[in-house]
Every structure is written in C-alpha cells, then in structure tokens.
Amino acid sequence: MTEKTSTGFSVTEIRKQFPVLEREVNGRPLVYMDNGATTHKPKAMTDAITAYYETINSNVHRGVHHLSQLATDAFELTREKLRAHLNAEHSYEVIFTKGTTDSINTIASSFADFVNEGDEIIISTLEHHSNIVPWQMMCARKKATLKVIPMDDRGVLDLEAYASLLSPKTKLVAFNHISNALGIINPVKEMTKMAHEVGAAVLVDGAQSMPHLKVDVRDLDVDFYAISAHKMYGPTGIGALYGKEEWLNKLPPYQGGGEMIATVTFEETTYADLPHKFEAGTPHIEGVIAWAASIDWMNEIGLENITTYEAELLAYGTEALSSVEGLQLYGTGPEKSALFSFNIEGLHPYDVGTLLDQLGIAVRTGHHCTQPLMNRLDVPGTIRASLAVYNTKDEIDQLVAALNRVIPMLR
Amino acid sequence: MSESIAVISEEIVDEFDMFEDWMDKYDYIISLGKELPLIDEEYKVDDNLIKGCQSRVWLHAEFKDGTVQFTADSDAIITKGIIALMIRALSGQKPEDIINADLTFVDQIGLKEHLSPTRANGLVSMIKQMKFYALAFQSKTA
Numbered sequence: 001m002t003e004k005t006s007t008g009f010s011v012t013e014i015r016k017q018f019p020v021l022e023r024e025v026n027g028r029p030l031v032y033m034d035n036g037a038t039t040h041k042p043k044a045m046t047d048a049i050t051a052y053y054e055t056i057n058s059n060v061h062r063g064v065h066h067l068s069q070l071a072t073d074a075f076e077l078t079r080e081k082l083r084a085h086l087n088a089e090h091s092y093e094v095i096f097t098k099g100t101t102d103s104i105n106t107i108a109s110s111f112a113d114f115v116n117e118g119d120e121i122i123i124s125t126l127e128h129h130s131n132i133v134p135w136q137m138m139c140a141r142k143k144a145t146l147k148v149i150p151m152d153d154r155g156v157l158d159l160e161a162y163a164s165l166l167s168p169k170t171k172l173v174a175f176n177h178i179s180n181a182l183g184i185i186n187p188v189k190e191m192t193k194m195a196h197e198v199g200a201a202v203l204v205d206g207a208q209s210m211p212h213l214k215v216d217v218r219d220l221d222v223d224f225y226a227i228s229a230h231k232m233y234g235p236t237g238i239g240a241l242y243g244k245e246e247w248l249n250k251l252p253p254y255q256g257g258g259e260m261i262a263t264v265t266f267e268e269t270t271y272a273d274l275p276h277k278f279e280a281g282t283p284h285i286e287g288v289i290a291w292a293a294s295i296d297w298m299n300e301i302g303l304e305n306i307t308t309y310e311a312e313l314l315a316y317g318t319e320a321l322s323s324v325e326g327l328q329l330y331g332t333g334p335e336k337s338a339l340f341s342f343n344i345e346g347l348h349p350y351d352v353g354t355l356l357d358q359l360g361i362a363v364r365t366g367h368h369c370t371q372p373l374m375n376r377l378d379v380p381g382t383i384r385a386s387l388a389v390y391n392t393k394d395e396i397d398q399l400v401a402a403l404n405r406v407i408p409m410l411r
Numbered sequence: 412m413s414e415s416i417a418v419i420s421e422e423i424v425d426e427f428d429m430f431e432d433w434m435d436k437y438d439y440i441i442s443l444g445k446e447l448p449l450i451d452e453e454y455k456v457d458d459n460l461i462k463g464c465q466s467r468v469w470l471h472a473e474f475k476d477g478t479v480q481f482t483a484d485s486d487a488i489i490t491k492g493i494i495a496l497m498i499r500a501l502s503g504q505k506p507e508d509i510i511n512a513d514l515t516f517v518d519q520i521g522l523k524e525h526l527s528p529t530r531a532n533g534l535v536s537m538i539k540q541m542k543f544y545a546l547a548f549q550s551k552t553a
Contacts, residue, residue, distance in 0.1 A: 026433065347488075348466055348486055348487035348488065350465055350466045350487045350489070350490070351441075351487050351488050351489045351490075354437070354489050355434070355437060355489075358433055358434055358437060359434075365465075366465060380466075380467075380486065409434075409437070409438055409441060410441060410488055
C-alpha cells in the first residue's frame with residue numbers, strides 16, 4: 001500500500017514508524033479508527049521511554065546528583081517544547097497534569113474560590129463528561145448555576161443563544177475545541193471574545209484538537225487550555241494545563257505536597273512559584289520526557305500538513321460513507337475534523353461495532369462519554385470512526401466494504 | 412422433563428464446532444437472537460435491566476412447577492443471541508441446578524474471548540443475574 005498525500009509526505013513511511021499498525025486482528029490487517037480514544041505511538045516516542053530508563057532515570061527537581069539534573073533538564077525541555085507548540089508566552093504557564101480530565105478538574109477546583117452563590121458557569125451541549133461533571137460538582141458546592149449552549153441538528157453551537165446566556169453573572173465558560181463525539185470544530189476565538197466581554201474566564205478542552213490542528217493559545221486568547229499526551233501520539237497518564245500567568249498566580253493550588261511548597265511549618269505553608277505550585281508529588285517523569293519525542297515527531301511532519309491531509313481523508317470518507325445504505329451521519333457542520341459518527345438505520349451500534357472488529361476494523365461504539373449529547377440527538381450511541389495522520393483512503397474503503405458486508409447479516 | 416444443563420451445553424458446543432469462521436458463528440448467534448421469544452412488555456422496565464451491559468438487556472424470571480423460567484430482550488441483536496444461548500441452557504431448570512451450573516460452554520465456544528471486554532462483562536453480569544434469581548427462588552422454597 002502506498003499513499004502519497006497532496007502535502008507531499010508519504011503515509012506509507014509514516015505508518016512504518018508505528019509497529020502496531022502491522023499487526024493482525026482476527027486474522028485480518030488492523031484498521032485502527034479509534035484515534036479519538038487514543039492514538040498509536042511512533043517508535044520515536046517508545047524509544048524515548050526506553051532511553052529515559054536506560055540512561056537518566058532519576059527523580060526531578062530535587063536531586064543534586066548528575067542523573068537528577070539530566071532528568072530535570074529533559075523534563076523541563078518538554079515544558080518548553082509545549083510552550084512553543086501552544087505559543088504560550090511563558091513555559092511556567094504550562095502545568096503538567098494527569099491528562100485533560102485532571103486539567104479541567106484542577107481549574108474546577110481552584111477556580112471555585114472566584115465563584116459565589118448565584119453565579120453562572122456555561123458549558124456546551126457538545127461536552128464530554130469530563131467537561132460537564134467537574135462543573136456540576138463545583139456549581140453544587142458553590143450554589144452556582146450551570147447553563148448549556150444549545151446546538152443545531154448539524155452539531156453546530158448556537159452562538160446567538162450563547163450570547164443570550166452570557167451576563168455579568170457568568171464567571172467561566174468551558175467548551176471543547178473539537179467535539180470528541182461529532183468532530184465539530186468550535187469557533188474558539190469568537191466564543192472566547194464573547195465571554196471576555198462580560199468578564200468571564202474561558203477554559204477550552206483541547207483533548208481532540210491537539211493531534212489535528214495548530215493551536216495558538218495567545219491568538220485564541222483563552223485563559224485555560226487542557227490537553228492530553230496520549231491523544232497526540234504521546235504516552236498515557238500525562239497531560240498539561242495551559243493557564244494565563246495572571247490567572248495561575250491568583251488561583252490556589254489544587255493539591256498539597258511535595259515540590260509545590262516554598263516553606264512549610266506546622267503553622268503555615270507558603271506555595272512555590274509557577275509552575276510548581278500546581279505540581280504536587282512526583283510527576284509522571286517518563287511520560288513528560290517521552291512526550292517531547294511525540295511533539296517533535298508531529299512538528300517534523302508539520303501541523304499544517306497534518307491538517308491538510310486529514311481534511312482530504314474527511315472529504316473522501318464523507319463521500320464514501322454516503323454510499324452505504326441506511327447510514328446516517330451525525331455532526332455535519334462545515335467545520336469538522338476527520339471523524340465520522342454514524343448509525344445504520346434499524347441497527348444497534350454495538351452490533352455493527354462487534355462485527356467490524358471481527359473484520360479487523362477498530363471503531364468506537366456507544367455514547368462516547370457524551371450522554372447529554374446523545375440524548376439531544378435521540379440515539380443510544382453512535383459508531384465512531386476517528387482518523388489520524390496514519391490512516392489512509394484505502395482503509396476508508398475497507399471500512400465501507402466491511403459495513404456493506406455486516407449490514408445484511410444484521411438485518 | 413427438560414435436558415440437563417450439561418447436555419444442553421454439550422449440544423451448544425457441538426453446534427458451534429460446525430463453524431470454522433467466527434463471522435459464521437456470529438451469523439448463527441444473530442439468527443438465535445432473531446428467534447428469541449421476547450419478554451412481555453410489562454417486564455421491559457428499568458428494574459429488570461442488567462447492570463454491566465453496554466447494550467440494554469432486560470431479564471425476567473418466574474418460578475413455575477419447581478423450575479425457573481427466564482425471558483429476556485435486548486436492543487442489540489448479538490446480545491440477544493447470546494441471551495438466547497443462556498436461556499436455552501438455564502430456563503426450565505431447577506434453582507439448585509442453575510446455581511451449580513459451571514457453564515463451561517461459554518469458554519469452550521470461545522464466546523468470552525471473542526467478546527469485547529464490555530460485552531464480556533455484560534455476559535458475566537447476565538449469568539450472575541440468572542443465578543441470583545435461582546438463589547432467590549431457592550431460598551423462598553426452603
């Protein structure tokens with residue numbers, strides 16, 4: 001299989017860097033289309049994990065010895081790479097967390113100090129449970145109200161309704177950059193500007209955008225941006241929270257212990273400066289250091305190239321899937337990533353997903369941790385094929401052929 | 412008198428042995444699902460939903476003439492086919508036989524390994540719930 005893209009890079013060469021893509025599932029070549037859940041990892045990243053343990057394994061920020069210094073340097077290098085990747089102003093505005101969910105929970109917990117009874121938090125219909133539940137918990141604690149931006153049948157948020165929800169009572173607006181369930185890309189810059197006009201802070205869940213788009217937090221002007229490494233070809237269990245310096249300095253720490261202190265007495269504790277104030281305990285050192293290899297790997301291909309190629313896959317897949325009898329596609333707004341969320345008329349998504357798996361095709365089925373969105377669409381769940389830069393048009397053809405085989409079986 | 416659970420289990424294993432390809436096995440499971448007598452609508456309520464199934468599964472049990480009668484339904488056809496197998500093995504059996512059944516056919520036909528973890532968990536929950544009903548009926552008659 002050789003596929004060359006209009007951007008000039010070779011998908012065949014890219015695929016060679018992912019040994020897992022060569023494996024078979026149920027006797028058939030793996031077609032992996034569950035990248036919204038997690039992407040596979042390039043060898044550069046897994047080699048970086050091995051190199052860390054074989055050459056510099058040590059705790060960071062504490063040791064006076066040589067290895068600790070090397071590990072600390074590598075650890076902080078990733079922070080700097082992320083700063084550049086996100087175009088943040090300062091590297092200390094990048095806080096390492098366990099992932100997107102942890103990043104959102106950090107803000108939901110710390111920001112509660114700035115929310116009073118009667119205040120409002122706004123989220124959107126498109127949110128993952130990770131960007132719903134922490135705000136519900138915070139609102140319950142602070143007696144604040146949670147409001148929800150509605151969407152149209154294409155999955156596009158209703159910005160007029162959003163404008164009417166905003167008021168001086170709005171303290172924070174939280175929404176995703178790209179919907180994990182539908183692939184819709186939200187107008188982050190415009191929505192952020194609208195929130196700032198009423199004095200509200202903005203948190204963006206960037207879990208799904210980081211592998212697909214160039215994200216510039218300064219251009220978007222967001223206050224907080226939450227990301228996960230494992231959705232951008234990096235290791236699991238590690239993520240980051242970007243926060244504007246001004247906010248991060250104002251917010252109290254989320255957890256206590258370890259390196260997040262300046263001084264501790266039994267009477268009082270003073271906190272360390274950014275970013276350590278928010279990084280209690282020994283971090284996921286291996287994950288942070290190896291994440292840099294994934295960032296380098298993505299930058300080597302070029303984010304613009306990734307975006308362009310995936311747009312080709314989106315156009316090709318949308319056309320190809322439209323030929324499947326009874327297929328209904330969800331998330332048909334004009335701005336979207338290479339993700340196909342669909343159902344087959346009269347069939348349960350789990351049945352379709354199970355049989356696709358038998359044919360070696362890995363898709364996600366179910367509510368995708370977006371139950372309120374599924375309720376809005378009035379479906380129990382969908383079949384989701386979410387693509388990455390290593391996917392090909394040939395694989396989309398295989399998905400279509402597999403659907404055409406399993407649908408008659410289930411009817 | 413109905414066949415024992417062990418005999419029915421053997422029959423199921425023999426039937427699945429006829430198929431070489433797992434797609435054919437799924438075809439068979441789907442056909443079983445299509446044939447499964449449905450649960451009465453009055454029993455298709457949240458209280459009868461089995462926890463742990465990603466698709467919805469309703470299970471109803473009645474105690475008649477010393478045996479447990481199961482009926483069920485699911486919104487997913489493969490799940491329904493799997494329930495059909497369970498009902499075939501366990502419905503109409505005495506509570507103590509259901510409680511003691513080891514249901515090795517589930518492993519023998521490779522059902523568990525071919526189900527995704529969420530489905531396998533659902534299968535485990537289904538068996539657990541059927542045994543739980545049997546236990547409840549047994550303790551009532553004790």
